[in-house]
Amino acid sequence: MGQQVFQHTLSNGLVLLAERMEHVRSAAINFLVPAGCANDPDGQFGVGSVLADLITRGAGDRDSRELSLALDGLGVDRDESVGVYNMRFWGSTLARNVPAALTIYADILLRPHLPADELEPVQSLAVQDIEALEDAPQAKVMLELRKRYYPSPMNKDRRGTVEDIEALTIAAVKAHHSRLFRPNGTILSVAGNIDWDRLKAQVEDLFGDWKPGADPDLAPIERTPESGHIPKETAQTHIAIAYPSVPVTHADYYAARAADGVLSGGMSARLFTEVREKRGLCYSVGVRHETFKDRGTIIGYAGTGADRAQQTLDVTMAELRKLKDGVTDDEILRVKAGLKASLIMQEESTSSRAGSIASDWYHLGRVRSFDEVQAAIDGLTPGTVVDHLARFPVRGTTLVTIGPAPLTMPE
Template identity: 25%
Template sequence: MLKKHICQNGVTVINEHVPAVRSVTIGIWIAAGSRYESTHNNGISHFLEHMLFKGTKTRTAQDIAEAFDAIGGQVNAFTSKEYTCFYAKVMDTYQTYAVDILADMFFNSVFDEAEVEREKNVVLEEIKMYEDTPDDIVHDLLAQASYGQHPLAYPILGTEAHVQSFTSDLLKTYMKERYTPENVVISVAGNVSDGFEDIIEAHFGHYSATSPIEEHNIERPQFLSEHIVKPKHTEQAHLCLGFNGLSVTDDDIYSLMVMNNVLGGSMSSRLFQDIREKQGLAYAVFSYHSSFLDHGLLTIYAGTGRNQLNILKEKINQTIDQFKRKAITDKELANSKEQLKGNLLLSLESTNSRMSRNGKNELLLKKHRTIDDMLRDIEAVNHQTVQTVIERVFTQNPSSALVTATE
């Protein structure tokens, strides 16, 4: 059962009690990501995520790590375009202990200048690792080709120059601006004890915003059909195509998910069968959809030898053209819907998945739907709704990004 509690300062707590398990996952979700950054501080959301693990007034970085290792728990965090999440998964007997430490990290991190300088090197190495992985960096380039100067095009990690500019004071200021009660959701899932909301309230329900929020980066993006080529020493050419997608609130989102499965979301998809199985042109070829608050991007990726790049593009375009002209089959429709339903139901076995779904829904949508509601929405997808989505997504020329060796 899902319960919602609003702390007296506006922090929202979402609690899903799952009595059949012995774990509890606690996630702190914050509306802080690269979308809310500027050309001056790009990457600061991700850097701040790192720094919350680097010591509090009473715990060192090693103390934090050992605290969870000692109870067989897991603690981690991630940053996206639109949110940051810190989470811990522990046995149910340690749920109070876990929230104590997460709260300590949230409120009492010291951002010691020596630690900041040390962590700069860590993040710079992360950026270098990313740059050395062309099948990763090509997706960032596609965001730039699709959104131009809009903050959705900013890399989550930032750039070397941005990272080098971060200071303890800058981190503290950004945290005051973004980590405000109205921007925070705490999502808990698992064998949660009665009254656990009161414990969260005691930790998170009494702080207040100390700086005004400057919402200067939330304008709706315009999709651009631009093209970016990055020369790099690489054995393969890595290609991404981007198409104008749907926002997370769009009524056609389930039809798009079904459509994407048929196009390139599985081993039985058309792209996988046409490009890999029939043509042998690529080892990796797939499509996926990224949904944001007010926009979306459908991405097709494939990697192949440079000498096969032109034929790869031709075959992808042929698959897309056929996909637009010829309706999906009854079998494709049924299989895709069953795949979505299966993924949804299997995720119920993970308290991590439940915590993530609830936290993201509350932070982005401010509403929750039951599993039965979502299953009904998937089942309601039909040939006509999928065709409507195809016509919406594939009407505009795509953006593209290519990472490949020069001649």
């Protein structure tokens, strides 16, 4: 039997998606709640991350330990994370345990305790996360790049600031939950060996009474990106760049992904070969495609010795810019093989499928079939990539560096 994807929208706006995978005995649950860090109010940056930690410390009729024991008893491998626009709750377990796990997640999302006596340790962990950036310059330079490249509120960081985290009250955390946790805008995706009719009925029962809330105004406040340098006396320089590309909604999306793959798709890719292998300029270099609903970006990073930093930037930018002059058949074959391998591995993973169908619905308002994705990959040629780069050349590059001296963007 072919791919089986189901969709149902509750009367309160919650979207339920499911993909039945009959060949597995497991299942994955994935919630996208519209409570990402873009919603963090001024003076409360980081409140979403604090909420994401605190929300699992007791819910419904279970305290923090009882909640953990209940999920552990079901064998639920789980995590919570905060993105720009969504807060994600993910769990993977045996398919037969999905109903019990969903019941617990309904308590977590709708009836969390948010205990005041747990706030201080959560704040302490959040502050440690921020302070750890000083020992992680690659993460810090990418954070600074996003702050300077993207418009507000897209440029907010989930970690927030030490000052705002330490000033948070339990009332502020509870108000944040009350304001943002709503069914309209929430996507629940399940993938695995599930019974669709039973799943739909249970979700209606658990979440049907959840009251809708108001949509916040998160329209980007456009501005001109700003390059910059963060002085740090060290033997290394960390280089981060960003420039516009196309979003997943654009017809050129897979051509953009292919261009990214030619540059960074493994040890035979151009950047690894030209910048690291041939010249020995850096220990790490690469680019990747990042997408939001309304825009795409090419994000790049290189880590190198301070004495080779300018040359590293020069060679990297030269490789990015000359890609428009042509790619080879072998490069496209390699990229297509990598994309297809990723697609096949995704087909075999319940967690990947649950995440993928939720992402598709969030960005596209529909779920792409494997056949559609494979056809897009099969349609890639050197010509389609070059044509894309002619329409969307490297331009408007934002540069952020951490190291002893600033660098100059080559013309």
